[in-house]
Amino acid sequence: MDALMAALVAAALAQVGDRPAWLAAILADRYRAPGLVIAMAALALLAAGLLAAAASLLIAPRLTPEAKQLFLALALLFQGVGAAFPVKVPDRLDGWRLGAIVTSFAGLFILAFGDGVQFIVLALAARVELFWLAAVGATLGSLVVIVPAAVLGEAGWTALPLKSLRRIIGALFVGAAFWLGLGALRLI
Incomplete structure (x- = not known):
């Protein structure tokens, strides 16, 4: 349960002003179907999160508890430093003629899979037995931000x-x- 809540909070915070929410707003405007875009975002985010969480099965057995904590600290550090840089407008996927469902799912999956949230999911999943809870938490946390973005549309979202x-x-x-890094190194 720790992984679910930690991933939910981390993803909700990390998605504020990030590209997946912005793309969801763009696609909701284009297709005039925010509900459909939200549903496809949920599926895309869950798929990307499950892939990241499943990858934790490969690395978790090789890491000590301190190394797992240091890995999480590194993931959070990357996300925090990345937030200092301006967000580029996501590709609007104008050339994609695949329809609302496929464009929304594929576009958001590609954007989410390369997102820093997946690194956090991987680090959280490596620390727990029920690795998939990190993916579920990150999906729910991301939706906390993506749902309002899709409902507001691009103009409303970017005005915030x-x-x-x-x-x-x-x-x-x-x-x-x-804090986590110093704790992992037993300096605090």
């Missing part, structure tokens, strides 16, 4: 103070990373 929020959230991730 996302840059300031990302900086604050990035600082929180960096702080948590240092």
Whole structure:
């Protein structure tokens, strides 16, 4: 259960102002079907999260508990540092003629799979026995941000103070990373 809640909170914070939510807003505007885009986002995020969580089965047996904690600290540090950089507008997928379902699923899967949240899912899943709970938590956490983005549409979403929020959230991730890292190294 720890992995579910930790992944939910981390993903919800990490997705604020990030590209998957922005793409969901773009696609919801284009297809005028926010519900469909949200459903495809849920499936895409869950698929990407399950792949990351399943990869933890390969690395978890090789890591000590301290190494697992250090790995999580590194994932949070990368997410926090990444939040300091401006977010590029996601590809609008204008050339994709696959329909609303396939375009939404594939576009959001590709964007989510390369996202820093997947690194956090991998690190959290490596720490627990029920690895798939990290994927479920990250999916739910991401949807906390993606649902409003799809409902608001691109204009409403980009009008929010996302840059300031990302900086604050990035600082929180960096702080948590240092705390976990120092704990893993037994310096605190």
